[in-house]
Amino acid sequence: MRHLTDSQSYGVLFHRERRDELKDALIEHVAALGGNQIDTITRTHIQKTVEMLVDGPQPEYFIDYAQDEHIYPLYCEGCISAPCCSGPITLLFEDIQKLTKVLGISRKKCLKDHVKRGHDEFGLPSYELKNTYPCEFLDKDARCTIYDNRPWACQMYPVRLGQGGPVLFVNDYCNFVFNLFKYECYARVFEEDFKIRFPHQHARMVELQMRYLS
Ligand code: SF4
Numbered sequence: 001m002r003h004l005t006d007s008q009s010y011g012v013l014f015h016r017e018r019r020d021e022l023k024d025a026l027i028e029h030v031a032a033l034g035g036n037q038i039d040t041i042t043r044t045h046i047q048k049t050v051e052m053l054v055d056g057p058q059p060e061y062f063i064d065y066a067q068d069e070h071i072y073p074l075y076c077e078g079c080i081s082a083p084c085c086s087g088p089i090t091l092l093f094e095d096i097q098k099l100t101k102v103l104g105i106s107r108k109k110c111l112k113d114h115v116k117r118g119h120d121e122f123g124l125p126s127y128e129l130k131n132t133y134p135c136e137f138l139d140k141d142a143r144c145t146i147y148d149n150r151p152w153a154c155q156m157y158p159v160r161l162g163q164g165g166p167v168l169f170v171n172d173y174c175n176f177v178f179n180l181f182k183y184e185c186y187a188r189v190f191e192e193d194f195k196i197r198f199p200h201q202h203a204r205m206v207e208l209q210m211r212y213l214s
């Protein structure tokens with residue numbers, strides 16, 4: 001399991017341009033609920049904040065952030081049991097094509113052994129991976145054995161398509177979204193505190209960060 005300290009998240013996130021909107025939303029939300037104690041953020045806070053952001057004017061901004069290849073490994077805890085790889089996995093037509101190729105089998109066999117027909121949330125016919133409790137492509141070290149050819153739904157997690165467009169999963173078992181908000185908030189609080197208590201060091205850090213970015 002991967003755990004971040006405040007200083008790690010601060011160091012990584014300090015220069016990230018897109019962090020402020022996320023943190024402001026959660027801080028505002030927590031404050032609106034009557035508390036500004038960052039260490040008491042709960043999943044309900046996160047859920048509400050995500051709903052607020054996703055319903056907001058720029059949901060794609062948040063989705064984009066969650067899918068950032070640098071952000072993802074920072075917040076995914078790499079759970080040893082990979083619970084995110086247990087559950088329905090929708091397949092696109094291209095996913096079935098890729099699966100057929102990577103497994104080196106016929107389309108007919110692929111459909112028979114690895115694909116099941118279902119219905120999506122709109123009631124339309126859809127395809128899903130057949131054996132996903134846990135997924136048959138997960139090895140004993142909780143690694144995906146078809147990672148480079150994994151289905152689109154797996155590539156997008158924790159984002160999925162909802163009725164109004166892309167939405168974020170806030171699953172009970174998954175700490176990805178929870179960590180994203182929690183540590184962004186910690187970073188913000190730490191930064192403000194640091195700025196007040198150590199103004200010279202803060203200014204120096206900003207200067208170094210700017211140099212690093214340029
Ligand atoms: S295909 Fe790979 S990433 Fe997708 S659920 Fe299975 S093991 Fe996980």
Ligand code: SF4
Pocket residue numbers: 075076077078079082083084085173174175176
């Ligand atoms: S459940 Fe969430 S935190 Fe755990 S490995 Fe999956 S994406 Fe990462």
